[in-house]
Amino acid sequence: MEVTDLTVRFAGLTALDGVSFAVEPGSIHAVIGPNGAGKSTCFNVLSGVYRATSGSVRLGERELTGLPPERIAALGVARTFQNLALSDHATVADTMLLGRHRLTRTGFLAAGLRLPSAVREEARHRERMREIAAFLGLGKYLDVPAGILPYGLQKLVELGRALCMEPEVLLLDEPIAGMTPTERRHAAGVIAAVRENLGVSVLLVEHDMGVVMRLADTVTVLDFGRRIAHGDPERVQNDPEVARAYLGTNGGAETSSATPVAHPPKTTDTTTPPADGPAPDTDAPDASDAPDGSPPNGSSDGGEAGASR
Numbered sequence: 371m372e373v374t375d376l377t378v379r380f381a382g383l384t385a386l387d388g389v390s391f392a393v394e395p396g397s398i399h400a401v402i403g404p405n406g407a408g409k410s411t412c413f414n415v416l417s418g419v420y421r422a423t424s425g426s427v428r429l430g431e432r433e434l435t436g437l438p439p440e441r442i443a444a445l446g447v448a449r450t451f452q453n454l455a456l457s458d459h460a461t462v463a464d465t466m467l468l469g470r471h472r473l474t475r476t477g478f479l480a481a482g483l484r485l486p487s488a489v490r491e492e493a494r495h496r497e498r499m500r501e502i503a504a505f506l507g508l509g510k511y512l513d514v515p516a517g518i519l520p521y522g523l524q525k526l527v528e529l530g531r532a533l534c535m536e537p538e539v540l541l542l543d544e545p546i547a548g549m550t551p552t553e554r555r556h557a558a559g560v561i562a563a564v565r566e567n568l569g570v571s572v573l574l575v576e577h578d579m580g581v582v583m584r585l586a587d588t589v590t591v592l593d594f595g596r597r598i599a600h601g602d603p604e605r606v607q608n609d610p611e612v613a614r615a616y617l618g619t620n621g622g623a624e625t626s627s628a629t630p631v632a633h634p635p636k637t638t639d640t641t642t643p644p645a646d647g648p649a650p651d652t653d654a655p656d657a658s659d660a661p662d663g664s665p666p667n668g669s670s671d672g673g674e675a676g677a678s679r
């Protein structure tokens with residue numbers, strides 16, 4: 371995925387200012403930065419929720435710029451959201467099957483009449499959904515209403531729904547925020563396994579620096595909407611600009627306990643109208659019980675402790 375010179379202006383405010391980076395195939399790429407740096411705005415543009423003022427987003431040869439979210443998803447970019455909205459009524463299986471929707475070929479009529487081809491196709495989707503659920507350690511929860519599961523498991527269901535779309539690129543918006551340390555370790559192992567075992571490229575926004583530095587191959591740092599650093603985790607950790615952006619000390623990108631600071635919004639004299647779409651979510655719910663599924667590849671890599679907002 372190639373992001374080139376991306377700029378997003380809301381009335382009087384530049385949320386993203388000429389940002390460029392490339393997510394290499396099969397890599398984990400993190401976008402970090404203090405509160406208000408433009409991370410969510412970037413995600414919302416990549417997934418089609420916001421429209422860029424200028425710049426482009428490409429997936430291979432395909433131009434994604436300006437496409438609506440469902441077209442972007444259909445072209446192979448799936449995303450999860452910071453805040454969950456899982457139903458108390460739909461089971462984990464049904465919730466994950468929603469992700470198969472775009473892959474379904476059977477027409478409405480054939481499905482309604484339960485024609486053999488439709489039945490066979492549904493069985494194939496269910497089988498693949500079960501494989502993905504097992505991969506995530508969710509196999510035993512398939513018949514449980516997704517909305518009543520502990521928070522850490524709900525986040526995995528959301529990830530499962532996105533993986534059911536068979537994406538090329540997975541956008542994870544604060545995938546471990548609000549989790550307990552045990553849940554975080556498990557989720558970090560799962561994310562690593564998504565890249566290792568499924569070969570899916572992962573682009574994530576995450577405040578937990580411990581997890582970011584362990585998981586990511588490449589880190590892009592934003593501050594006030596501008597890219598201030600880019601490279602492998604070690605390089606970014608040692609970048610003085612990054613230290614300045616976080617807390618004004620050397621602790622920000624180095625430890626898992628750094629708490630990003632909020633900046634006042636940057637204003638400009640532009641009059642570009644705001645993009646459509648909801649404002650980014652903020653608070654994550656409290657964490658609850660730890661998941662009891664095992665990381666698919668046995669990895670337990672992940673941050674012990676970290677500061678999310």
Ligand SMILES: Nc1ncnc2c1ncn2[C@@H]1O[C@H](COP(=O)(O)OP(=O)(O)OP(=O)(O)O)[C@@H](O)[C@H]1O
Nearest residue numbers: 380385404405406407408409410411635648649650
């Ligand atoms: N829909 C919107 N309308 C107006 N301003 C917005 C909108 N969405 C974001 N902004 C502003 O754009 C700037 C970047 O916000 P954004 O949410 O992208 O930052 P962030 O790095 O994701 O922050 P956080 O870590 O707090 O989620 C902020 O100043 C924010 O107030």
